[in-house]
Amino acid sequence: MTFSDAQQAALDAIDEASGDLRTLSLDIHAHPELGYEETHAHAALTDYLEGVGFEVERSAHGLDTSFRASSGNGGPVLAALCEYDALPEIGHACGHNLIAIASVAVGLGLRAALREAEVGGTVLVLGAPAEERGGGGKIRLIENGAFGGVDAAVMLHPGMGDEVRPSSLSHRGLTVEFRGQASHAAGAPWRGVNALDAMVLGFAALGLLRQQIQPTHRVHGVITHGGDSPNIIPERTEARLLVRAPTREEVDTLRERVLACFTGAAQQTGCKLEATWSDSPYENLRQNPALADAYRESFDAVGGTIRPGRGGGSTDMGNVTQVLPGLHPHYRIPATSGNHTRGFTDAAATEEAHDATIRAAKALALASLRAFEDPTFLDAIHTSFATGETGGL
Template sequence: MEAALRAVVEEAIEGRRQELHQLSRFLWDNPELALEEVKAHDYLTSFLESEGFSVQRNYLLPTAFRAEYAGKTHAEQGSGGGPTVAILCEYDALPDIGHACGHNLIAECSVAAGIAVKEALRNDPTLPGRVVVLGTPAEENCGGKELLIRKGALNDVQVAMMAHPGKRDALKYAFPATLQVTVRFVGKTAHAGASPWDGVNALDAAVISYMNVSLLRQQLMPTWRVCGVVIRAGDYANVIPEKSELKYHLRAPNLEELEILWSKVESCFRSAGDATGCFVEIERGTTYKHMINNITLVQVYQAYAEDMGVCFEDPDPGLLLTTGASTDAGNVSHAIPCIHPSFKLNSVGRNHTRDFQQAAGADESQPLTRTVAKALALTAIRVMQDDELLGKVRSEFQNSGVRAVTASHEQ
């Protein structure tokens, strides 16, 4: 039975490799920013509909979607007919440098894996379960997965998984927690030459804030990160700027440390307002939670991927690779068991560079993308087949210190 399922997965993905490559290339050629992924949404949903999935477009968010396929047992018995496994699909890009984080490959990999699981369910009526390809927009900026979680997108899902291209073949990164913050200062305009003393300078507040944070870094923990940019700070040199705006990302290994870091950085902003006389407005954005890797599930994926020739840098279950990057898949991992392995692209630069953008669109990245999709598909099928495995996955999740929270279906 195992050999037969592997053959189904192999044929499902390799038999569609041209179409999958075209999907990836379309996204790469048409990069769209967070919550603006209209072309990607339409292409992906049409593709999945053509493959026999039941698709909900604009699912809870304008550019999110849910494509599902239930096996015969699940279709007849509902939740008693096997688990629902979600394969998370990302497709937003970055300003100016497009798919420099390889989300076009994530979309291809997730769609390919979803199709392979669908084909396994279709070919074997006794296989319990349901597969969901969940289109999650806005990973780069707004925390689309957290927005979907709040609206109940995972309420009927037992396990989630995805894979991300990077510079290493890795099973489990210690993705840190991240907070996105927007800071606005409001002062008072004045003629910068004739009567500057009548003004309250919002640019000064922005500069003081930036310097405060820069000086604070000497006292920050080595695992903490604070990154910021000035979005606006005046238009004419001859006018005292009335308004300024900054955006910051704060990172720490976990949510507890993130709040400690935030208390320090917040003081930098508020003191700048006090020093200049500006009104301070601070808007906390979505918090990206630290990743909780489900090791039981990781090991299943590892076995399949290694059998296909992938060599991981972190094969030891106790080894977590460190990274300064974050992901809203961390929020998923606090809601249900989740894995987020990485696969290596041939790029000189890391993610978020032009080199990596070119690698994400290169033909040579295709074979490994398909291999990873096969490993994800086989992992999902194994979860559906093996009640004992699913029990271990759930037990590990429950013992990790988090509990699944039933979200309210806010619209």
């Protein structure tokens, strides 16, 4: 395939920046930060974007670690979203250091192409903190107006396969806390009300429930407080869970059944249960069919091959795609094990992962460029969003 001058300008700009983006990616990888605490990544990304000439607003949209970098004028407006939060203990095991540079690369490529083609439009690179662990950074961005006037939002995610329009599950977080009565575990255990027993019973009931739920549904959690000392009957325990299903409605049905596991455990042990549902439920992704088709073509044009892997997570990009057109493809990086493992943390720092990121970013920049150059394509993006068209896989 031969590229137009504007397309070639996008590809060249991304290639030229590749070395700096590699440095940026490794810097973020070496400084893993949890959601809403990504001060190092925020500084590194905003300094870089400002250095290459974007107009940068730090701590944008009411969030300390969000930013808004823009280039160009007027419409259309396209936003490429950076994620840069890591996981506790295992660092950048979801490869968000690569997501961060992928969207910077898309921004650089589009800016160069718009200049070459002499067409109007605005390219935004948005800093979206706290995607992991139900943090819901993009939900806060939506609430705080970050997407006002934006025609489409795009981002990429590294994984074990090359997928144009992977699905993602809707999910809702649950915190359960049991309160019982402390007592000497040997001297007077009969005076105690055991909050750990309640938690164990709740998790046992959850294990049995799993046999009776849909294969597409997921419930999982960790005990974040299990008691204070083996010689005290635990008076307080706490767990955090996630309830997931393909749609918000299914999550709402499932979460009643999950809650029943814990209310039953409270009754059996005499503990008090406090259950708190997260105020940041994640929606399922609505992949825009027009953008998806364009990405598929572009991915092919830059030498990629679609090779589906096994997905299965959730993302607050789902919420974004419920309120405006968006695309969130997955691309494969060579890794010995999947997302949220130490093997993936190692993989996210390799040269091969960087090259795969650059290639996917080129494809996304070329696909997005059509929204600026071709008014009928922009119309198709909006029309398919408005009619709820989903297109083929």
